Amino acid sequence: MKILLVEDDESLALGIKYALEKEDWDVVNTINKEETIKIIEKKSFDFYLLDIMLPDGNGFEICEKIRGENSAPIIFLTARDEEVNIIKGLDMGADDYITKPFSIGELTSRIKAIYRRIENKNESVLNFGELKIFLNEFKIKVNGEEKRITPTEFKILKYLALNNKKTLSKEKIIQNLYNESNEMYDENTISVYIRRIREKIETQPSNPEYIKTIRGIGYKFDKRGV
Numbered sequence: 001m002k003i004l005l006v007e008d009d010e011s012l013a014l015g016i017k018y019a020l021e022k023e024d025w026d027v028v029n030t031i032n033k034e035e036t037i038k039i040i041e042k043k044s045f046d047f048y049l050l051d052i053m054l055p056d057g058n059g060f061e062i063c064e065k066i067r068g069e070n071s072a073p074i075i076f077l078t079a080r081d082e083e084v085n086i087i088k089g090l091d092m093g094a095d096d097y098i099t100k101p102f103s104i105g106e107l108t109s110r111i112k113a114i115y116r117r118i119e120n121k122n123e124s125v126l127n128f129g130e131l132k133i134f135l136n137e138f139k140i141k142v143n144g145e146e147k148r149i150t151p152t153e154f155k156i157l158k159y160l161a162l163n164n165k166k167t168l169s170k171e172k173i174i175q176n177l178y179n180e181s182n183e184m185y186d187e188n189t190i191s192v193y194i195r196r197i198r199e200k201i202e203t204q205p206s207n208p209e210y211i212k213t214i215r216g217i218g219y220k221f222d223k224r225g226v
Contacts, residue, residue, distance in 0.1 A: 001025045001026065001046045001047060001115065002025070002026045002028070002044075002045045002046045002047070003020060003025050003026065003027045003028070003045060003046065003047045003048070003049060003111075004027075004028050004030065004036070004039065004040065004045040004047070004048050004049070005017060005020075005027055005028065005029045005030070005049045006029075006030050006031075006036050006048070006049065006050045006051055006054070006059060006062060007029065007031070007049070007051045007077060008031040008032060008051060008054055008055055009051075010031075012100075013029045013031070015104060016049070016104060016107065017029055019104040019107075019108060020108065020111075023108060028045070031054075031055070032054050032055050032056045032057070033054050033056045033057030033058070033061060033062060034056055034057075036062050037062070037065060040062075040065060040066060040069075044069075044070060044072070045072060046072055046073075046115075047072060047073050047074075047075075047111060047114075047115065048062075048063075048066055048072060048073070048074045048075070049074075049075050049077055049107075050062055050063060050074060050075070050076050050077065050094075051076075051077045051078070052076055052077070052078045052079075052085065052089070053078075053079065059076055059077075059078075059089075060088065060089065060092055063076075063089065063092045063093060063094055064092060066093075067092065067093040071093075071148075073095045073096075073111075073114045073115065074093065074094040074095055075094065075095060075096045075097060075098060075107075075110060075111070075114070076089045076094050076096075076097040076098070077097075077098060077100060077102075078097060078098075078099055078100065079099070079100040087192060087196075090150050090152075090153075090196070091196070093148055094150070095114050095150055095151055096110055096114060096150070096151060096152075098110060113151075113181070114151060124136050126158075126161050126162070128161070128210070128223045129223070130142055130143050131201050131210060131223070133157065133158060133161055135158060138151065138154050139154075140154070140157065140200070140201065142200070142201055147200045147201070148200075149197075149200060152177065152185075152193060153193055153196060153197050153200075155176070155177055155180055155181075156173060156177070156190070156193055156194070156197060157197050157201070157211075159173060159176045160173075160211060160219060160220075160221035161221050163221065164221050164222070164223065165220065165221070165222060166220065166221075167214045167217055167218060167219070167220045168218050168219055168220065169217055169218040170187045170190050170191075170218045170219075171187075171218075172218065173190055173218065173219070174186070174187070174190060194211060194213075194219060197211065198210075198211055209222075209223060210222070210223050
C-alpha cells in the first residue's frame with residue numbers, strides 16, 4: 001500500500017513513517033500544501049494522512065483536491081479536537097480523524113480497519129426500496145446513486161437499519177460504536193451524525209422517512225424492507 005503522509009512536524013513525521021514502513025507500506029512524506037499538490041497531481045496513493053494545520057495552507061484544501069480525483073481513504077491528523085473541525089473534515093469526504101497526541105499503534109489499527117472494509121467485496125445488501133445498504137462493502141446507494149458515507153455514519157445507519165422498527169436510545173448507539181471501534185462519542189455528536197446521514201438518504205431531511213426521532217429517547221429506523 002502506498003501512503004501519502006502530509007505532516008510538517010519533522011519528528012512526528014519520522015516516527016509515523018518509520019512505524020508504517022515496518023508494516024511494509026510505502027510512505028511518502030510532504031510538509032506543506034504546495035509540495036503536496038505537486039505530488040498528487042503526478043501520482044496517486046492508496047491512502048492519505050493529512051495534517052490540518054500546514055505552513056502554507058491546510059489539510060482541508062488538500063482533501064478537496066484529492067476528492068476531486070479519487071476516493072482513496074483519508075484520515076485527518078489534528079491537534080484540534082473541536083467538533084467544527086472534525087465535522088468539516090468528514091463533510092469534505094474524509095473517512096476518519098485522529099487527535100494528537102496519538103499512539104502509532106492506534107493510527108496503524110485505524111488504517112488497517114478502513115482498508116479491510118475496502119478490500120471486502122462480499123456483497124450483502126439491506127434493501128429498502130430507494131435506499132440500499134451494502135453491508136460488506138460499506139457503501140450506500142440512493143435511487144441507484146452511490147453516496148459518500150464515512151465509517152462512523154455507516155456504522156450508525158447499519159445499526160439502525162438492522163434494528164428496523166425498534167427505538168434505539170442515543171446511549172445504545174454510542175455503546176454500539178464503542179463495541180465496534182473502542183471509540184467514545186457523546187449524544188451531541190450522535191445528533192450531528194444523524195443529521196448528516198439524513199442529508200444523504202432522505203428526500204426531505206427535515207421530514208425524514210427512514211430515520212425518525214423519538215423525542216426524549218433516541219431514533220428509530222422505520223421503513224419496510226423489500
